[in-house]
Structure formats: structure tokens, C-alpha cells
Ligand code: 5GP
Ligand code: MG
């Protein structure tokens with residue numbers, strides 16, 4: 785699997801330092817807020833685990849699964865809700881944890897959904913921010929890395945459901961897209 789990677793963008797150590805930095809900031813910002821941390825499946829799961837361990841606050845954890853990609857490398861534009869929350873979020877302070885914000889469609893969908901359900905506050909923490917991909921004006925409040933406009937995999941991010949278990953974020957060799 786590691787042989788399919790052309791280049792590492794963010795190493796295990798880079799990511800761990802970013803999780804620590806964000807965790808310190810979140811500890812400060814959420815000390816009196818008892819947030820519901822909403823991890824967006826499946827991509828954000830590794831990042832969520834690392835960040836919440838660095839947050840010294842009372843926090844609930846829940847998961848939501850939405851899909852826009854359907855396996856390829858281009859966003860399809862249509863969002864499906866695949867798995868809903870189990871927490872009542874009306875009046876709660878929400879921290880969404882995402883793997884990557886690209887066009888912004890997924891995040892817009894999530895924010896609208898949580899607003900409809902009367903969340904008190906919605907903030908967003910993302911491992912990667914692909915600002916050049918943005919089609920909808922949404923912003924993250926906490927960002928691990930600003931990532932160039934390339935398709936990346938690893939540390940939760942997949943290509944055709946593979947590579948999520950790489951401990952770093954990298955770019956695939958071009959031949960992988962044609963082989964698999
Ligand atoms: P958006 O709705 O902002 O266009 O895309 C968000 C979702 O698309 C992410 O949560 C992720 O699942 C997928 N995505 C966007 N860019 C990339 C990328 O570079 N690599 C991978 N593996 N997924 C991406
Ligand atoms: Mg995601």
C-alpha cells in the first residue's frame with residue numbers, strides 16, 4: 785500500500801503536532817461549553833480520535849455519515865445522509881470535525897441540517913482545507929493544514945475506500961488511478 789504513494793504531504797509527526805496545537809486551542813475555547821463533537825464519517829475518524837484526546841473538556845461524541853463522492857476523485861454535487869446522529873442537538877454547542885473541505889458542499893449541508901435542528905452554535909475543525917476547490921462560501925474555524933488543490937489520501941481519506949489506514953497524508957502515483 786505504501787508503494788502506491790508518490791509523495792508524503794503531512795507526516796505522522798506533522799499531524800500529531802497539528803492535533804496537539806488544535807487540541808490546546810479547543811481546550812481553551814470549549815472549557816465552559818460542553819460541546820457535542822460531531823465526527824464526519826468515515827474520513828474524519830482518525831483525526832477525531834487524535835484531536836479529542838488533546839481536548840481537556842467535557843464533550844460528547846457523535847457520528848454522522850454523508851456522502852458526496854461515490855468513489856471517484858471528483859465531487860458529485862449531490863449529498864446523501866447515510867447515517868444520522870443519535871444526540872438531540874437542539875440548544876447545544878456543536879464542533880464538527882471534518883477530514884477535508886473541498887467544494888464546501890458537504891459542510892454547507894451539515895451546517896444547514898444542524899441549524900434546522902436548532903443547534904446553539906456550530907464551529908468547524910478540519911484536518912485539511914483545500915481552499916482552491918471552494919464553490920460554496922463556508923469556512924472552518926480550526927484548520928490543521930491548508931492543502932494544495934490535489935487529490936490526497938491517507939489518515940482517513942480514501943481512494944475507492946482504500947488508503948484510509950495510512951498514518952500520513954499523501955498523493956497517489958498517477959498509475960494507481962488507472963490500475964485500480
Ligand atoms: P466537499 O463537499 O467539500 O467538496 O468535499 C468534502 C468531502 O469530499 C470530504 O469529506 C472527502 O470525503 C472528499 N474529498 C474532497 N477532497 C478530497 C481529496 O483530496 N481526497 C479525498 N480522499 N477525499 C476528498
Ligand atoms: Mg469528510
Ligand code: MG
Pocket residue numbers: 853855941942943
Ligand atoms: Mg471518499
